[in-house]
Amino acid sequence: MSQLEKFREDIHACRYCFMCRHLSAVGNVRFSEADTPRVRALIADLAMRNPAVFAAHPEYVETFYDSELSGANRFHCVEHYDEVGIVLAFRRDAIAAGAIPERVKTLAAELRAEPVKSSGSGDFIYIASGYAPADDAVETILKKRKIAHRTVRGAESAAALAVLGFDAPALPLDGAKTVLCGSPAVAWLLRERQVCTRTVDEWLAAEFPARPGRKTPAAYLPSDYLKNYLQSPAIPAMLAALGLEPVAIGANAEESYTAGEGAVVLDRLNPALVKQLALRVVEALPPDVPVVAGSPYTARILNENGVAARTTAEMAAALC
Amino acid sequence: MNIVIEKNSYLYQMLRSELIDAVGPEFVVTDDSDRLGHAIDYYWIPEMWHDKGGEPTRPDFVVRPGDSEQVAKVLKIANTYKIPVTPWGGGSGSQGGALPIYGGIILDMKRMNRVLEIDTTTLSVTCETGINAQHLEWAVEKAGYSTMHFPASIACATIGGFLAHRGTGVLSTKYGKIEDMVMSLEVVTPTGEIIRTLPVPRHASGPDLTMMFLGSEGTLGVITRVTLKIHPIPESRKFHAFLFKDMHAAMQAGAGLMQSRLRPCAVRLYDEPETEHLIKRVLGIDKKGAYLVFGFDGPEKIVDLEMAEGCAICNRFDPEDLGTEMGETWWTNRYKFFYPPYMFHIPQAFGTLDTVATFSNIENVYWAMKKTVGEHFPDARFIGHFSHWYDWGCMLYARFIFDRFPEDPAEAAALYNRVWDLAIRAAIREGGVINEHHGVGLKLGRLMPELYGPAFKILEDLKNQLDPNHIMNPGKMGFQGVR
Numbered sequence: 022m023s024q025l026e027k028f029r030e031d032i033h034a035c036r037y038c039f040m041c042r043h044l045s046a047v048g049n050v051r052f053s054e055a056d057t058p059r060v061r062a063l064i065a066d067l068a069m070r071n072p073a074v075f076a077a078h079p080e081y082v083e084t085f086y087d088s089e090l091s092g093a094n095r096f097h098c099v100e101h102y103d104e105v106g107i108v109l110a111f112r113r114d115a116i117a118a119g120a121i122p123e124r125v126k127t128l129a130a131e132l133r134a135e136p137v138k139s140s141g142s143g144d145f146i147y148i149a150s151g152y153a154p155a156d157d158a159v160e161t162i163l164k165k166r167k168i169a170h171r172t173v174r175g176a177e178s179a180a181a182l183a184v185l186g187f188d189a190p191a192l193p194l195d196g197a198k199t200v201l202c203g204s205p206a207v208a209w210l211l212r213e214r215q216v217c218t219r220t221v222d223e224w225l226a227a228e229f230p231a232r233p234g235r236k237t238p239a240a241y242l243p244s245d246y247l248k249n250y251l252q253s254p255a256i257p258a259m260l261a262a263l264g265l266e267p268v269a270i271g272a273n274a275e276e277s278y279t280a281g282e283g284a285v286v287l288d289r290l291n292p293a294l295v296k297q298l299a300l301r302v303v304e305a306l307p308p309d310v311p312v313v314a315g316s317p318y319t320a321r322i323l324n325e326n327g328v329a330a331r332t333t334a335e336m337a338a339a340l341c
Numbered sequence: 342m343n344i345v346i347e348k349n350s351y352l353y354q355m356l357r358s359e360l361i362d363a364v365g366p367e368f369v370v371t372d373d374s375d376r377l378g379h380a381i382d383y384y385w386i387p388e389m390w391h392d393k394g395g396e397p398t399r400p401d402f403v404v405r406p407g408d409s410e411q412v413a414k415v416l417k418i419a420n421t422y423k424i425p426v427t428p429w430g431g432g433s434g435s436q437g438g439a440l441p442i443y444g445g446i447i448l449d450m451k452r453m454n455r456v457l458e459i460d461t462t463t464l465s466v467t468c469e470t471g472i473n474a475q476h477l478e479w480a481v482e483k484a485g486y487s488t489m490h491f492p493a494s495i496a497c498a499t500i501g502g503f504l505a506h507r508g509t510g511v512l513s514t515k516y517g518k519i520e521d522m523v524m525s526l527e528v529v530t531p532t533g534e535i536i537r538t539l540p541v542p543r544h545a546s547g548p549d550l551t552m553m554f555l556g557s558e559g560t561l562g563v564i565t566r567v568t569l570k571i572h573p574i575p576e577s578r579k580f581h582a583f584l585f586k587d588m589h590a591a592m593q594a595g596a597g598l599m600q601s602r603l604r605p606c607a608v609r610l611y612d613e614p615e616t617e618h619l620i621k622r623v624l625g626i627d628k629k630g631a632y633l634v635f636g637f638d639g640p641e642k643i644v645d646l647e648m649a650e651g652c653a654i655c656n657r658f659d660p661e662d663l664g665t666e667m668g669e670t671w672w673t674n675r676y677k678f679f680y681p682p683y684m685f686h687i688p689q690a691f692g693t694l695d696t697v698a699t700f701s702n703i704e705n706v707y708w709a710m711k712k713t714v715g716e717h718f719p720d721a722r723f724i725g726h727f728s729h730w731y732d733w734g735c736m737l738y739a740r741f742i743f744d745r746f747p748e749d750p751a752e753a754a755a756l757y758n759r760v761w762d763l764a765i766r767a768a769i770r771e772g773g774v775i776n777e778h779h780g781v782g783l784k785l786g787r788l789m790p791e792l793y794g795p796a797f798k799i800l801e802d803l804k805n806q807l808d809p810n811h812i813m814n815p816g817k818m819g820f821q822g823v824r
Contacts, residue, residue: 034681037381037388039433039497043475052405052451052471053370054378054432063377063391070394084374097496099680272479 023117024110025069032069034102035062041094041104046277047087050297055084058094058104065107068114075120082120085111087291089298090184090283092249093276105250105283112186128289129187135178139193143169146194148218150203151177152317154331158338159203159221165341171197180206181286203334205246205316206285212251221334222247222315225262226255229337232264240306241267242278242323242330244315249277256315263336265313271305278302282318299326353401356422360404360446363414368405368452375403379429379447384437384784385692386754392687393750398440400427400447407452408469409527409535409565416563417533419446419812425823427814428559430471430499434506435693436782438558442816443823450501453565456480465524467568470501486571489516493679504564506780507556509736511675513729514599515606515638516572518778520555527566528554531808540568553803558780559814561807578606578638579648580668583660584630588612589704591631592727594655596700598635599730601654603647608635608730609671612707615724623683624670630661634671690746690757694725694764695779699734702772703727707737709767714741717763718756729777736777739764761785781818789819 025032035058042048047056054060064081068074075082088108095104115121121129147163147170149156156172163170176192183189189210194200200218202208208218219227222244241260247253260267270278280298281287288295299322306312312330314320323330347353348371360369370376380397381387387397406412419426425445432439441447450471458467459481466481466488474495478488491510492498502508504526509518516522526538538551554564585591591610598605611620616632626632633655637647656662677683685691698706707725714723718741725739741760746753765775765788775785775792790797797819804811804820815822 033686036391037383037686038681038684039383039431039494040676040680042431042433042497043473044496049473052449052454053375054403054449055372055374057378060374060378063381064374066391078373080373083372099677100682102681272476272483 023069023072024113025065025107028065028103028107028110029069031102031104031107032062032065034100035059035104035107036066041097044093044097044276046089046091046093046281046298046301047294049276050294050301056087058107061085061088061104061111062107065111068111072114072118075115075118079120079122082115083122085115086122086125087294088284089277089281089287091245091277091279092283093245096249096252097275109184109186116186124290125185128286129182129185132178132182132286135175137173137175137179137190137192139171139173141169141171143171144196144198145170146173146197146200147171148173148176148192148200148202148204148207150207150317151175152203152321152332155203155221155317155320155334158332158334159201161338162334162341176207177204177285180204180210183210184285203317205244206282206318209246209250220244220247220253221332222259223253223255225333225337226258229262231258231261232340234264236264236266237311238268239265239311239313240270241265242270242302242312242314242319244319245277245279245283247315250283259333263313263333263340265336268307268310270307278305279316279319280322282316285318288322295322296326299323303328348401356418356424357402359418360402360415363418364404364406364411368407370403370405371401376400379403379432379441379449382432382437382439383435384440384782385690385757386437386784387440388687389690389746389753389757390750393748393753395750398442398444400441401444403447403449405449405452409529412448412529412563412565413533413535415446415448416529416531416812420532420810423810423812423823425815426812428501428505428563430502430505431473431494431497433494433497434502434780434782436506436780436784438506438780438782438814438817440783442783448563450499450563457566459484459486459571461486464571465568466571467566468500469566470504470564471499474498474500474503481571482574485574487574488522488569489572490519490522493676495676500567500569501564504555504567505558507778509729509778512606514608514731515604518729520552522569523551523555524568524570526551526554526564528562528564530562531810531813535565556780558782558818560804560818560820562813575638575640577641577644578636578672579644579665580634580636580672581648581652581665582632582634582663582668582671583655584616584628584632584663585658585660586630588631588707590658590660591633592704594658594660595633595635595727595730595735597654597657598651599732599735601650602732603651604637605635605647605651605730606638608735609633609726609728611726612724614722615726619678619724623678624667624674626663626667626670628661628663632663633660634668636668636672685740685742688745690743690753692741692757692760693779694739694741694761694768695736695776696739696765696768696773697729697734697736697777698768698771698773703734703737705771706768706773707739709771710739710764713763713767714760718743718760720744721760737773762788766791783817786817786819
C-alpha cells in the first residue's frame with residue numbers, strides 16, 4: 022500500500038478546497054497556485070492513482086519539496102485535514118518510485134554523514150538543536166540548576182531525513198527519564214515514535230515560575246510545531262515565565278511566521294525560497310521590540326536576514 | 342482544444358521571451374504544477390473531469406504581473422499574436438470564469454497585492470486587486486476599520502475576483518454587494534490602455550464606467566486597482582433566530598423586516614429541507630420547519646432597539662423563538678458550511694442555482710425551479726436558502742444534489758448542463774435573473790442571450806469595440822472566442 026493511500030480521505034477533502042489558501046506561506050511569497058494544499062492534493066490524487074506520475078512529472082515532485090510544512094493550513098481547517106501528512110506521504114512514495122530530485126538526494130547524503138553523538142551522563146537528556154546560541158543557553162540553565170545530563174548532538178539531521186521522506190536513524194535515548202528537545206522538530210519526530218519529550222518552551226512553562234513585575238513587550242514567533250502540530254498549551258505560561266508581553270505580529274495570528282521551520286532543512290534545500298519567507302516575516306515584525314523565536318531554526322534564519330532574534334532559551338538563560 | 346502554438350515551436354519561445362521581457366523571468370511560469378493548478382477552479386465540471394481521470398485544459402503560460410504597466414504590456418503582446426488571456430485571482434469561482442479553456446496566458450493577479458492607502462477621512466482603502474480578501478480585511482482591521490465584505494470565499498478569493506463577478510458577503514444586506522462598496526477603479530483595457538473611472542460613485546457626468554466594468558469577468562479588461570469604502574468596526578453585532586412552520590411564513594417575516602426599512606446586516610432563511618439537513622448537520626439545531634436568522638450591528642442601543650422591532654415583526658407569523666444563542670451559533674459557524682466535509686463534494690454532483698428576484702416573484706421562482714428539478718431529475722434533491730436581502734427582494738441560493746452521477750464524464754457533464762438549462766429557464770420565466778453573485782462564466786454563458794433578449798447585442802457591441810481581437814477571457818459570459 023502506498024503511503025498516499027493512507028491519506029485518501031484527506032486528499033479527496035483538499036483537492037477541490039480553497040478554504041485555507043490565505044495561509045499558504047510559500048504560495049503567499051511566490052503568488053503561486055502550486056504551493057497550496059489544494060494543488061498539492063490534486064497532484065497527490067494523480068500520483069495515488071498512477072505511480073508513474075512521479076517519474077513522468079519531476080516538477081510535481083519538486084513542488085512537494087518546496088512545501089514549508091508549517092501546519093497552519095491544517096490547523097485552520099475545520100476538520101483539520103492532514104495536508105502535512107499528504108506532503109510527507111508523497112515524498113516517501115516519490116522516493117520509493119525512485120523519483121527523487123537530485124538536490125534532495127545530495128542533501129540526504131549530507132545529512133546521513135552528520136553523525137549523532139552523545140556526551141555527558143545522567144538520565145536527563147538534552148537533544149541539541151544545532152544552533153549554538155540556543156544550545157549554549159540551555160547548557161547554561163542546566164548547569165545553574167545543577168542538572169546532570171547527557172547531550173545528544175546531530176538529532177536535527179534525523180528529523181530532517183524523516184521530513185524529507187527517508188528513514189531516520191534511532192537516537193541514543195536509552196535510560197532517559199527526561200528528554201528535552203532544543204528543536205521542536207525533533208520533539209515532534211520523537212512523539213511520533215511514542216517517546217515522551219519536552220520542548221524548551223514546554224520545559225520553561227513547567228519549570229519556571231511566572232516572572233513577577235512589569236512585563237516586557239516582545240514580538241514572539243511561536244514554533245509551528247508547538248502551535249500547529251502539537252497545539253501545545255504551554256506558550257502562555259512560558260511567556261509568563263520569561264516576563265514577556267507578546268506584541269501582535271503582522272495583521273493576523275494565523276499564518277506561519279517561522280520562515281519554513283516545519284521543513285527543517287528548507288534553507289539547505291531552497292535558500293532563495295527561505296529568503297523570501299524570511300523577508301515576509303521581517304516585514305510583519307513590529308518595530309522597536311525584542312524579537313523572540315520559539316524555534317532555533319527561525320532565530321537563526323532571522324539573524325541571517327538582519328534581525329537580532331533570540332530564542333526563548335537565550336531569554337531564559339539571561340534571566341537565570 | 343488549445344489554439345496556441347506547440348511548446349517546441351520557435352513561436353512559443355518568441356512569445357515566452359516577450360512575456361519575460363514584460364514581467365521578468367521568475368514571473369513567467371510554465372511548470373506542470375502551476376499549470377495544473379490553473380486548469381481546475383471551483384466549477385464542478387473540471388473537478389469531475391479530473392476525478393474521472395480526464396486531462397484538463399492547461400494554460401500555456403502563467404504570467405504574474407507586478408503592476409498595471411506590466412498588465413498592459415502582456416495584453417499588447419497577446420493582441421499581437423492573438424493569444425487568449427484569462428485573468429485569475431484566487432481561482433475559487435464556481436462558474437468556470439477563470440478557466441483557460443483555449444490555453445494561452447493565465448494572468449495570475451496575486452502578485453499585485455499591495456494596500457496603497459487607507460484614507461481615514463473619506464473612509465476608504467485603495468489596493469491592488471490581486472490581494473487576497475482576507476489579507477485585505479486583516480490590513481484594514483489593523484487600522485481599526487473593516488471592509489464589511491465577508492463572503493464564504495474570503496480566505497481564498499482576491500478582491501479582483503469579487504469585482505469581476507459582482508461578489509457579495511454575509512453582511513450584504515446592510516453594507517451592500519461589492520459593487521456598492523466600490524468608489525472607483527483602475528482598469529487595463531484589452532488593448533492595453535490604463536484608464537481610471539471617476540473618483541466618486543455617485544455623479545451625473547454621463548453613464549457610469551465603474552459599473553460597466555464590474556461583473557465583466559475579465560472580458561472587457563483587467564481591473565488592476567480599486568478604491569473601496571471601509572467602515573468603523575461596530576460597537577455591537579447581535580443575531581437572533583426563529584423557526585417558522587414553513588418557508589412561506591418565514592419569507593413573509595423576512596420581507597417584513599426589509600419592508601419595515603429596518604437595516605439588518607444579515608438575513609438568512611433556509612427552506613424546510615435545508616433546515617432539516619444542513620442546519621442540523623452544521624449547526625446542530627435539530628428542528629423541522631424553516632430557520633430564519635438575522636442580525637443588526639452598530640451602536641448597542643440602536644442594535645437593541647432594531648432587534649426588538651425585528652423580533653416583533655417575526656412574531657407576527659407565529660414562529661418558535663430560537664433566541665439569541667441559535668442566531669449567534671449561525672454567525673460563528675457561517676463559513677463552516679463551505680469546508681469539507683460539510684460542503685457538497687464529489688462523488689456528488691451539485692450546483693448552486695443562484696438567482697435573484699423581487700419579493701413578488703421570489704417564491705414563484707423557488708417553486709418553479711424546485712418543480713423543474715423534481716420532474717426532470719427524480720434522483721436529485723433540491724434545497725435552498727435566501728441569503729442576500731434588499732428593499733425589493735432577495736437572492737435564492739438554491740442547490741441541486743445528485744448523490745451519484747454517470748461514470749462517463751461526457752454523460753455526467755451533459756446531465757449537469759441539462760439541470761442548469763431547465764432550472765434557470767424556469768427561473769427566468771418567473772422573473773428571476775440567472776445570477777446574483779457568483780457570475781456567469783463558462784457555466785451560464787449560453788443563457789445570457791436568453792436572459793437579456795435583444796439587449797445582449799449591446800453587450801456584444803461593447804465587447805467588440807473594447808476587445809477587437811477577443812483575447813480577453815474568450816468563450817465566457819456568452820461572448821465568442823478569440824478572433
